[in-house]
Amino acid sequence: MKITVTNTALLNAGDAAIMAGTDAILRDVFGSDITVELRDQQAEDSRAAYCDYRVEETLYGALESLPDDTRRPGLVRLMTxxxxxxxxxxxxxxRFVPPRVRAVLDGYAESDLIVSAGGTYLVPHYRIRPKLLELLTARLMRRPYVLFTQSLGPFPRDRILLRAIFAGAHAVLVRxxxxxxxxxxLGVRGDRIAICADAAFALAGRPTPVPEARNKLRIGISVRDWPHGGSDADGAMQNYVSAVAKLVRHLTEGSGAEVTFVSTCQGAGSYWTDDSAVADRVVAEIGRENADRVQVDRSFRSPQQLMDHLAGYDMYVSTRMHGAxxxxxxxxxxxxxxxxxKTNELFKRLGMEEIAQDLTSISGTALCRTCRMILDxxxxxxxxxxxxxxxxxxxAYAAGQAVAIGLERNR
Structure with missing residues (x-):
């Protein structure tokens, strides 16, 4: 059995964690001997970072390789x-599609199942059409496809296209x-929808190092850029940076803690964002007197490496959900x-919704107070x-059964 997982982004360790969990879940339900091929938005660099995976380019990536003046007619030829x-x-x-596009279509045609990776990309502030192209093509080719565990919507645009794609899916899994x-x-049938925990939770139970005994608190923090904060996005972002800076001063001055900025999106040079840039803004704001207790970790880590690293902290303040x-x-x-x-919904499920802070309206005082409550x-x-x-x-593993049921129902 060949399964193609598309819309992956392995250079983001959070998305790589989703993929690691997805791979384990699919092998659990369909057998360890299945062939899994990934279609990644940065295939070459992802292939170098994760040599255990078979990684190829996405259909949209193949289209983008065409000269600008041939992309639109190329899209029409692709759909036909x-x-x-x-x-x-x-x-x-x-014969009517370019070789790189043909290679992707051949890969799809050979697939017994196409899985759109879990995560968060079908939301209003991201470009969703490149992601939808993969699924629309799967439907046109009459290949079975599912959307793996994710958060999505609302859908103010592209509703007709989305409705058609969801209607053709054998299962839509959400968090x-x-x-x-x-x-x-949107009009999607309820019997095609299943709620499961994020695929990365399939990694729970893997052994991690036992933290060393120490006298000082060790705190990890992940930050990120967020340009979608409403009419005053720059002001909201600056308020967020200042709130985190206040927390760092509180931890280093009040508790003598060691603080490290470490994230799922750091150290992959070709990835579109690097959270260490925001970490540097926070460090610049806290002042030199605390600098010896604060460091920005710029290492790129796989999900297991990051999980092993995070095991050594007393607490993790995480803006990145998969870091959390x-x-x-x-x-x-x-x-x-x-x-x-998605983060509020996750911590509501954990029974810890009261500790979640909102990035766009965050208060440094409330952040420090909640941090102290958790540490105590x-x-x-x-x-x-x-x-x-x-x-x-x-x-998380129940997603595999939901996929199997969807395939059997539509066989």
Missing amino acids: AAALWRTPLGNLAR DSRSVEHLLD ILALCAGVPVLPIAYEF NRAAYRERIREILPDLRES
Whole structure:
């Protein structure tokens, strides 16, 4: 059995964690001998970073390689060829698309299942059409496809296209009830939707190093740029940087803690963003007197390497949701800073919604107060995490059964 997973972004360690979990889930339900091929937005660099995966370019990436003046007619030829690919006219259709596009379509035609990777990309502030192209092509080629566990919506635009793509999916897996509401509002049938925990929770239970005994608190922090903060996005971003700077001063001056900025999006030079740039803004604001207790970690790490690293912290203040998930999988208390509803929904599911802070309206005082509360009760938080992780892991693996049921129902 060949499974193609498209819309991956392995240079983001959070997306790589989703992929690692997805791979484990698919092999659990379909057998360890399946062939899994990834279609990644930065295939060459991702292939170099993760040599255990078979990584190829996306269909949109192949289209982008065409000269500007041929892309639009190339898209029309692509859609026509995809619809004819598995018909008696398929050989003729292959002649009308460029070789790189043809190679992707051949890969799709050979696939028994196409999986659109989990994560968050079908939301209003991202370009969704490049992601939808992969799924629309799968539907035109009459290949079974599913959308793996993600948060999505609302959908103010492209509703007809989205409705057609969701209607053709064998299963749509989501992480939260708000995503279900967005799908139902679009007219997606409820029997095609399943709620499961994020695929990265499949990594829970893997061994991590035992933290060394030490006298000083060790705190990890992930930050990120967020240009979608409304009419005063720059002001909201500066307020966020100042709030985190206040927290760092509180930790270093009041608790003598060592603070390290470490994230899922650092150290991959060709990736579109690097969170260390925002970390540098925070460090510049805290002042020189605290600099010897603060460092910016610029290392690129795989999901397992990052989980092992996070296991050594007493607490992780995480703006990146998958940084938070990997810390939780390592048993570390997390103070989440939410920039999208997915983080609030996750911590509501954990029964910890009261500790989530909103990036666009964050208060440095509230951030410090919540951080102190978690640190003062970190043994209880660690125990709570130990209690809930098995259920989250089981829920993540339930996605595999939902996919199998969807395939059987539409066979």
